[in-house]
Amino acid sequence: MTNITHLDDYLEQLLTQYRVDRVHARQVAKHALTLFDALQPKHGWSATDRDLVEAGALLHNVGLTTDPAEHHLVGRDIVLRHSLGDTVTQAILGAIIALHRRKPRFQIEPSVLCLKKRHRRLALQLAAIVRVADGFDYSQTQTTQVQVASQNGRLRLIVSGPHAAVDAERASAKADLWERVIGTRPEIVVQSEGSVVEAVAGEDEPTELLPYWYASGEVSFAELGRVVLRRHLRRLQQTARAVKDDETIEAVHDLRVATRRIRAALRLLAPVVPVKPAKRATEMVRTLACEASAIRDRDVLLSDMTHRNILGLEPIIEAVRAERMAAHAELLAHLSSDQYERELRGLAQLACFSTGWDDRPRVRDQAGSMLYAHYEALRSYDRNGLPEDDASLHAMRIAGKRLRYALELIGDIVGERLNDLLQPLIDFQDHLGALNDISVARGLLAPYTVHHTAVAEYMAEREAEWATLRAELPECWNVLAGADYRHRLLAIIGDL
16 A cells, blocks of 8 residues: 555545535544544554544545445545555545445445455454444534543543543444454543533535436446446355355345346456456356355255145155255355465455456446347347247247346436336336246156156146146237337437
8 A cells, every 4th residue: 555645635535525514524433533643653554544533534524425324435435446555545445435324235346356465454454433422423413522531451531521422322222333444442532521512423414415426327337337347246245145144045045136237247348347357257257156156956846846735746856955065065165265365355456446447438338239139149049039949938938137237237327117017027027937837847857757757747847837837928028129128228228
């Protein structure tokens, strides 16, 4: 991490452009520096680290004027958008901002995951300081003062002011990350001064919000892509952690969907994304998808078989359940491996750092042809009638998903009109998905069919369902193939 000489200019630009409440920001920065200076002798932090914690405190609400509800994540995106000349420093600032509110779920945060262990630990420690510092101005009154003392080796924070009790309670609640990455929570002692006045706690929402910078056809296609990749990466890690708990079968399904969205995004971003990192990321999520599919296919089959009133299926159910458990163990081993950790960091760096990306093409230069090409690829399966064989129907389903993901990529730009295009597509996908589930069941149960009449009876019921679903498919398809759908799609393409 290099020394940043233009940090003051960088801060001034962002504080002004995003209309940050400087009074609150400076108060939080003041508290953060007080805490940093008290901890510095023990942790050996540098002067550059001190500048970083101050900058993170000043910018912690930089996203508030764009999206109050998600301003910690939008603020992170803002910092990663504006080049500081040092990617590691930007990521650390992004992490401080992303983790300053709500539960500090750093295990899923891209701006943390993209860092090596040494910088990751520093980012979490500085974020922990800013969390507590922000709590000390929870009343938004800038009246609470903090003095540092030490008692039996434990940090003692003596707070005073008319709203000290409110602010101290909030700061204590936000010391959760502190306890994990710095050490024992500080002891907070309240010494109120003067009369206590009712405080309006929390962050005031701005009356007029700034537009999302990426919700425009004029924005760089690469910048939009990095924002979308960060969203998908958070979701991937959320679902990966849920898979480890294995509390519901939907966790594996969600993981598989997350991998598909990342693969689709990388495919769509091919004109602007750096080739080698994107290839490694694609291979990473493809491996995860295959491992998740082995579990999900059996989950779907088990769920269906256990709800059928067919005698003699129990041994088959147990055999499939054993296969499922083995596949789940294999996925868990992969998620816990050093290889996955390295690959995850590479994906996070791709999502957070602009290095190697081509930031010149705009969304409007890429999205129109991208959308219609995917629509035409889907329509190409209708050759005066829809396919009959499983392989072609499965390929058509994939084509539909690719169109869906292409549409979702520009969702922030299109807005509510996106639903008119997505819902018919989702209905068609679901219909093809039901057909595919029966096709998968054929393959999974093929080894048991010869020796078990119960399996033959079960598959006879599924084949009858397949025939009904296939007969209903054209009606579902006609909505997508119709003139109204094409006109709505072309209208959106034209508006880009």
